[in-house]
Amino acid sequence: MTAAVAYAAAPAAAVPCPETPRASTGARPRTGGGLRVRVPLRIVVGAQYRDAALSVYIKVAALAMRPEGCTAKVSVLAEYLGLSKSVAERGLKDLTNPDEADGLTEVITTRRTLRGGRGQSAHRVVRTAAPDEHFxxxxxxAADALSPRLLRLYALIAYAEARNVPLSVGDLGGMLYHHTGKNAGQHLGARQAARLLEEIGSTGWITVHARQGLQGRHAYETHRHPLHPAVQAPAAVPDIHDGSGADDHAGSLTSREDPRTDRPAKKTGVGGSIRRRRDAGSSAQGHGEKRSNSSGGTYRGPGLQLSPRVWQVLEPVRHELPAISPYVLRRIGQEIGRQLSAGVGAERLTARLTARWVSTEDPRRDVGRWLLGAGLVRHGCRLPSCESGTTWATGERCHLCANIAEGERLAAAAAEQPPAPAPRPEPPAPPRPTTTWLPMPRPEPGPEPPGADEREQLRAAATDDTVRQALAELGAPAAIRLYGRALVLPHLTQHDEGTTA
Structure with a gap:
């Protein structure tokens, strides 16, 4: 599950996969593309699901889109998919039972029975996927035309193409599993994945672009309908049938590789250590690469070879290539391949090289150095679509380059202007006068309040007139302290009413 988990969690903005020529361009497809089904990625990469589970899921999900839903029997589903009833039942069992990894049920089945007790075909729907779930x-x-294993391989390649994730044959073999026999649960491996790629490529559902992907990988292109054999690319790899030999001999019969097929290693020293000696060697005619062996002879193998796309880019300077050394020419090919893998088209590189070759006065003194340092270097801003200040797709002026040029012009104009005179300093403000705070005068001592005996005498001799007079002269609080609440409150109400009136 390690390769499958890493494959499902691959970021969207991962390593960019190079643009490959579309095999569907100019092809004559069959009628329409047909209906598509959104399949959760966990069914495609999960080792707990059989290959037939993917085929059954696609057919159930397609039939569930009808108003009445999916009411087909298992035998009908198997007939649609070209499978036996037992294989379809095992695939459906994986989908209707809770998953042992996370407990999810992909297909929800509802049993139906007529009023008289006679059974009917079950009603099936698929699980509603989460918004952030990979699919x-x-x-x-494709489910009707391909076998379950080829359909699973098609789904893996379609996901990688949508996510722009480069694939190798070993990666595909690591995400396909044996489900029966003594190897159940183990990966298929790269050799069997190569056979499956050749088989599905012959059906027209995918196109394999050999060695045109990132770092020499194959590039794959899926189709919504099978293309006619007239537009098919060559087979991805030869069928080696469990051996290293050709197709007609069914593999090599040797158990060990002949040591003479490689340069022999020379043992030196007492400890028997092995090291390779690098002699001066010599180069073959044309672009023969300098090689050496332990015997000091001349390397007679194949010379330096470049891909057709590199030769297409170097077409404007092809007459100057014989003067370039194989080492520099290899570096030039690597630089062109890097830019092509990053998404720069061959036409763009050819046009760039042609324009600079014509505009340069004398680049022929060292063509290889000129190609690496000036001819192939992209000029412009940080936008990938900018080509020397112009948008490559439209031919218009790059807006970011225009903004940068305008900012540089304003900065240069500001530097040419004389500096503005410094402002005159303002006179200092006069000091504020110091505030002197005077102490608050002490209150004058008033008459001492009467004692308890005097208050008793006043309350005993108090009349209504004396109480009202104390209220008018001293106020309610002082009158209450002198005569008490019982004598003052009746007059206090009358006094307030009289005052408000």
Whole structure:
């Protein structure tokens, strides 16, 4: 599950996969592309699901889109998919039972029975996927036309193409599993994956672009309908049938590789250590690469070879290439391959090289150095679509380069202007006068309040007139302290009413 988990969690902005020529360009496809089904990626990469589970899921999901839903029997589903009933039942069992990894049920089945007790075909729907769940679009026609294992391989390649993830044959073999026999649960491996790629490529559902992907990998292109054999690319790899020999001899019969097929290693020293000696060697005619062996002879193998896309880019300077050394020419090919893998088209590189070759006065003194240092270097801003200040796709002026040029012009104009005179300093403000705070005068001592005996005498001799007079002269609080609440409150109410009136 390690390769499958890493494959499902691959970021969207991963290593960019180079643009490959579309095999569908100019092809005559069959009628329409047909219906597609959104398949959760966990069914495609999960080792707990059989290959037939993917085919059954696609057919159930397609039939569930009808108003009445999916009511087909298992035998009908098997007939649609070209499988036996037992294989379809095992695939459906994986989908209807809770998953042992996370407990999810992909197909929800509802049993139905008529009023008289006679059974009916079950009603099936697929699970509603989470918004952030990984998925892949698979045509329903592919489930009808391809075997379950080829359909799973198609789904893996379709997901990698949508996510722009480069694939190798070993990666595909690590995500396909044996489900029966003594090797159940183990990966298929790269050799069997190569056979499956050749088989599915012959059906027209995918196109394999040999050695045109990132770092020499194959590039794969899926189709919503099978293309006619007239537009098919050559087979991805030869069928080696469990051996290293050709197809007609069914593999090599040797158990060990002949040591003479490689340069022999020379043992030196007492400890028997092995090291390779690098002699001066010599180069073959044309672009023969300098090689050496332990015997000091001349290397007679194949010379330096470049891909057709590199030769297409170097077309404007092809007459100057014989003067370039194989080492520099290899570096030039690596630089062109790096830019092509990053998404720069061959036409763009050819046009760039042609324009600079014509505009340069005398680049022929050292053509290889000129190609690496000036001819192939992209000029412009940080936008990938900018080509020397012009948008390559439209031919218009690059807006970012225009903004940068305008900012540089304003900065240069500001530097040419004389500096503005310094402002005159303002006179200092006069000091504020110091505030002197005077102490608050002490209150004058008033008459001492009467004692308890005097208050008793006043309350005993108090009349209504004396109480009202104390209220008018001293106020309610002082009158209450002198005469008490019982004598003052009745007059206090009358006094307030009289005052408000």
């Amino acid at each position: 892949v679009w698979v045509p329903v026609r």
